[in-house]
Amino acid sequence: MTDTTKIEKENEQGLTNEFQQEIKGNSLTKDAWKRLKKNRMAVISIMVIALYAILSLAAPILPIHTHTKIILEHQNLRPSLTKTAGELLLEKKDLELFAFATKQAVTTTPEQKAALKKMQPNQQFDFYYDLGKEMGTVSLSASDQRIFDNLKEKVEIELLFDIKTLYYIDAAGDSKALNKLDVPKTAEALSLLTGTSAEDILNRTHKEANEQIRKELQIENENITAEELDLLLTTHLNAMRESVYNRYLKENLDGKIVNFAIDFAQQELDEVVKAGDVEFPLKTTLHMADYFTFKVEASKKHERIYIFGTDYVGRDMLARIIYGGQISIAIGFIGTITSVLIGTILGALAGYIGGKTDYLIMRVVDVLYGLPYMLMVIILMAVFGRNILNLFFALAIISWLTVARVVRGQIISLKNSEFVEAAQSMGASTWRIVFKHLVPNSLGVIIVFSTLRVPAFIMLESFLSFLGLGVSAPYASWGSLIGDAVEGMNLFPWRLLFPAMAMSLFLFAMNFLGDGLRDAFDPQSKNQL
Amino acid sequence: MSNKQPLLEVKDVKLHFPIEDGVLFKRQVGAIRAIDGISFTVREGETLGIVGESGCGKSTTARAIAQLHPVTEGNIYFEGKDLTKMSTKELLATRKNIQMVFQDPYASLNPRMTVRTIISEPLNIYVKRRLLEMSQTEIENRVEELMEIVGLSRFYKNRYPHEFSGGQRQRIGIARALALNPKIILADEPVSALDVSIQSQILNLLKDLQKEFGLAYVFIAHDLAVIEYISNRVAVMYLGKLVEIADSVLLYKNPMHPYTQALMSAAPIPDPQIEKNRKRIILKGDVPSPDKERIGCYFYDRCPKKMEYCKTHIPPMKDLVKGHQVACWLYGKKGE
Ligand SMILES: Nc1ncnc2c1ncn2[C@@H]1O[C@H](COP(=O)(O)OP(=O)(O)OP(=O)(O)O)[C@@H](O)[C@H]1O
Ligand SMILES: [Mg+2]
Numbered sequence: 031m032t033d034t035t036k037i038e039k040e041n042e043q044g045l046t047n048e049f050q051q052e053i054k055g056n057s058l059t060k061d062a063w064k065r066l067k068k069n070r071m072a073v074i075s076i077m078v079i080a081l082y083a084i085l086s087l088a089a090p091i092l093p094i095h096t097h098t099k100i101i102l103e104h105q106n107l108r109p110s111l112t113k114t115a116g117e118l119l120l121e122k123k124d125l126e127l128f129a130f131a132t133k134q135a136v137t138t139t140p141e142q143k144a145a146l147k148k149m150q151p152n153q154q155f156d157f158y159y160d161l162g163k164e165m166g167t168v169s170l171s172a173s174d175q176r177i178f179d180n181l182k183e184k185v186e187i188e189l190l191f192d193i194k195t196l197y198y199i200d201a202a203g204d205s206k207a208l209n210k211l212d213v214p215k216t217a218e219a220l221s222l223l224t225g226t227s228a229e230d231i232l233n234r235t236h237k238e239a240n241e242q243i244r245k246e247l248q249i250e251n252e253n254i255t256a257e258e259l260d261l262l263l264t265t266h267l268n269a270m271r272e273s274v275y276n277r278y279l280k281e282n283l284d285g286k287i288v289n290f291a292i293d294f295a296q297q298e299l300d301e302v303v304k305a306g307d308v309e310f311p312l313k314t315t316l317h318m319a320d321y322f323t324f325k326v327e328a329s330k331k332h333e334r335i336y337i338f339g340t341d342y343v344g345r346d347m348l349a350r351i352i353y354g355g356q357i358s359i360a361i362g363f364i365g366t367i368t369s370v371l372i373g374t375i376l377g378a379l380a381g382y383i384g385g386k387t388d389y390l391i392m393r394v395v396d397v398l399y400g401l402p403y404m405l406m407v408i409i410l411m412a413v414f415g416r417n418i419l420n421l422f423f424a425l426a427i428i429s430w431l432t433v434a435r436v437v438r439g440q441i442i443s444l445k446n447s448e449f450v451e452a453a454q455s456m457g458a459s460t461w462r463i464v465f466k467h468l469v470p471n472s473l474g475v476i477i478v479f480s481t482l483r484v485p486a487f488i489m490l491e492s493f494l495s496f497l498g499l500g501v502s503a504p505y506a507s508w509g510s511l512i513g514d515a516v517e518g519m520n521l522f523p524w525r526l527l528f529p530a531m532a533m534s535l536f537l538f539a540m541n542f543l544g545d546g547l548r549d550a551f552d553p554q555s556k557n558q559l
Numbered sequence: 560m561s562n563k564q565p566l567l568e569v570k571d572v573k574l575h576f577p578i579e580d581g582v583l584f585k586r587q588v589g590a591i592r593a594i595d596g597i598s599f600t601v602r603e604g605e606t607l608g609i610v611g612e613s614g615c616g617k618s619t620t621a622r623a624i625a626q627l628h629p630v631t632e633g634n635i636y637f638e639g640k641d642l643t644k645m646s647t648k649e650l651l652a653t654r655k656n657i658q659m660v661f662q663d664p665y666a667s668l669n670p671r672m673t674v675r676t677i678i679s680e681p682l683n684i685y686v687k688r689r690l691l692e693m694s695q696t697e698i699e700n701r702v703e704e705l706m707e708i709v710g711l712s713r714f715y716k717n718r719y720p721h722e723f724s725g726g727q728r729q730r731i732g733i734a735r736a737l738a739l740n741p742k743i744i745l746a747d748e749p750v751s752a753l754d755v756s757i758q759s760q761i762l763n764l765l766k767d768l769q770k771e772f773g774l775a776y777v778f779i780a781h782d783l784a785v786i787e788y789i790s791n792r793v794a795v796m797y798l799g800k801l802v803e804i805a806d807s808v809l810l811y812k813n814p815m816h817p818y819t820q821a822l823m824s825a826a827p828i829p830d831p832q833i834e835k836n837r838k839r840i841i842l843k844g845d846v847p848s849p850d851k852e853r854i855g856c857y858f859y860d861r862c863p864k865k866m867e868y869c870k871t872h873i874p875p876m877k878d879l880v881k882g883h884q885v886a887c888w889l890y891g892k893k894g895e
Contacts, residue, residue, distance in 0.1 A: 448667035456681040553719040
């Protein structure tokens with residue numbers, strides 16, 4: 031294609047038609063693009079999809095609260111554009127306490143009782159709360175008031191620390207970043223903080239690391255006896271490379287040091303904050319016990335705003351949706367691309383060559399088709415282990431079947447056309463006929479099929495996640511988010527609503543784009559240039 | 560034409576399409592005898608017309624020559640070399656000289672390709688296989704040249720086939736066939752799908768091209784008038800066999816085979832006087848199915864002049880007059 035464009039450039043000056051219009055060279059793809067640009071819905075869809083893509087790719091640098099920085103107290107907060115998490119927490123507490131107080135204070139009429147029976151717990155709360163406010167006589171008991179005030183104070187003063195860079199200055203006066211220290215050195219550093227010997231610390235860390243590995247093994251092998259687990263642990267540890275084992279140790283030690291640093295910062299900064307007049311986020315450098323220097327960023331813990339609310343462990347729904355989108359979109363596209371590629375190539379060859387090749391390929395397809403789809407994925411996931419790559423792989427290798435059948439049918443209906451015969455009579459190779467003549471003429475079907483495939487993949491992944499076979503926490507996909515949200519649907523509708531909306535919008539855009547592409551790739555479509 | 564060796568020689572060619580049965584293990588249960596032993600020659604620069612009823616094997620003959628279907632038996636010589644025995648590479652090199660024009664100008668052009676891509680495709684294929692050396696600029700120029708030759712404006716080269724009329728499309732098909740400078744063009748009913756007024760334009764174009772480039776044609780048609788107009792010699796085909804080959808003038812003046820006579824009498828004559836007085840020969844029955852092996856004359860079932868002898872003896876092609884061959888027992892039985 032580059033060659034032809036070059037010639038077009040060369041010819042450009044000379045080539046004008048009788049109306050002095052320039053004649054530019056074009057190819058099917060270029061024409062298709064031109065036609066696509068005229069289709070308003072398709073353009074909007076492209077923009078929507080691009081937005082999703084940008085959000086997914088830029089997720090690590092977006093100012094969102096990732097799952098590594100969750101605050102456990104912020105569970106199930108409702109979405110709000112203006113209210114901070116702290117305000118919402120207080121609001122929730124107030125509702126809870128006041129409603130409870132009302133319930134204690136009033137006796138309900140039989141009709142009210144009947145109505146209350148039909149209500150969800152949260153509606154009952156609302157009912158009592160409104161009732162209490164209406165009466166105007168209900169007030170919180172002294173102990174309740176204390177609980178509320180405590181929470182209020184907590185919301186106001188609690189800080190969140192982010193330890194940025196931590197340097198260790200050893201006896202010789204060298205300063206080194208914590209993550210650059212080796213294991214013995216780190217233990218030594220920690221011993222300065224705890225007051226125990228480095229040796230003790232190392233022993234302890236070894237024990238803890240073994241315990242952690244044992245736990246991981248137990249999760250991987252669910253039905254295992256204690257003895258078997260011990261045996262497995264020994265072999266596993268023997269087989270484990272030293273660098274891998276050291277990583278366990280290092281993580282453990284680093285975590286402890288950072289915790290010390292956080293405690294230290296808490297003490298140091300508490301006074302400052304209580305004195306008031308500090309601006310958040312507060313950034314300072316602290317020195318701990320002469321050996322450590324670190325930068326810390328303190329922010330108010332309950333000042334976050336969750337515009338999409340939070341889930342049951344306090345994770346920001348917005349971040350969950352964006353990170354979930356990453357995985358869902360990737361599964362949708364990668365699955366579709368691989369399945370369409372494999373399906374088109376095999377289907378086209380089967381259809382065009384026919385005979386034994388066709389017979390062989392199609393029987394393989396039939397056999398695979400006969401096996402239950404879900405079972406195949408489940409078996410593959412079980413055999414190759416549960417991770418996202420294997421999920422892609424499993425989905426791709428079973429989903430080319432339909433594509434292959436559809437393409438084969440198209441090719442068979444086209445292969446006796448005269449233009450194919452013409453190509454044969456010019457000596458065109460099988461490859462050329464299939465991929466230059468037959469496949470482009472089946473593009474409409476292939477494209478529509480692919481764009482339908484993307485949603486199907488996203489749905490399929492959701493289903494697998496729902497069964498617990500897809501992505502697992504802390505990773506999320508739209509499907510797993512929706513699956514998780516179904517449980518508390520009445521109480522926390524936002525947990526279902528937002529992922530569902532994000533997913534639907536994406537699927538809509540895909541469908542419109544698919545329509546647009548099909549029209550664009552058909553020179554005979556009504557969208558003339 | 561002075562050359563003694565014919566450009567194309569088809570010798571005792573048979574082409575049978577197997578009829579298969581069985582779901583898992585295919586086995587042949589019979590054959591459609593689309594061509595059942597035909598021989599003819601085409602000399603450089605001449606036009607051989609082939610006429611015959613629908614289904615008699617005309618298209619199959621063209622395809623056999625173009626090597627689109629492997630022949631069951633017989634040989635096809637192009638400039639003395641047997642096409643049926645060539646390696647793929649040799650065949651490709653030779654096939655450059657044998658190009659086709661198709662019947663349906665709508666179906667024979669890929670709807671997803673621009674005219675430029677369609678016409679340059681044969682060039683690109685041969686360049687890619689290193690059988691031709693041309694730069695992209697040369698190919699581009701050649702496409703424009705070809706478009707001018709067949710009477711299309713070069714400004715149309717970025718258009719798609721559906722933006723043209725039937726006649727224009729057929730011109731595109733002809734330009735494509737001319738791209739590699741062939742020596743012979745197999746034209747399978749190139750004007751059947753066109754309007755009468757357009758037909759004559761295309762026929763004249765073909766004639767002009769023949770004069771200009773010294774092309775030979777194998778020209779297939781139903782229409783006897785078209786054949787008479789364009790052909791130097793005419794072959795009449797029936798049920799996969801040739802029944803008569805003659806110089807066009809001789810054949811039209813004096814058809815000798817009963818089938819040819821019937822065919823001629825069925826064609827309308829544009830003179831009401833003659834048309835009113837002439838006698839039509841009406842053939843009985845339909846064309847029999849070509850899936851049986853025959854031991855007698857292929858035309859026996861429908862022949863108005865059949866004899867007992869014809870039932871069990873296949874008539875060979877015989878030279879009666881110079882330039883007039885007939886396969887019929889009426890003109891001398893064996894041994895006579
Ligand atoms: N690919 C094929 N497979 C099986 N049979 C075929 C195939 N192509 C042609 N035939 C059969 O061979 C016979 C001759 O067909 P052919 O197309 O050569 O006829 P034709 O003379 O060109 O007819 P028309 O004038 O209608 O184009 C027909 O009986 C047809 O059914
Ligand atoms: Mg035909």
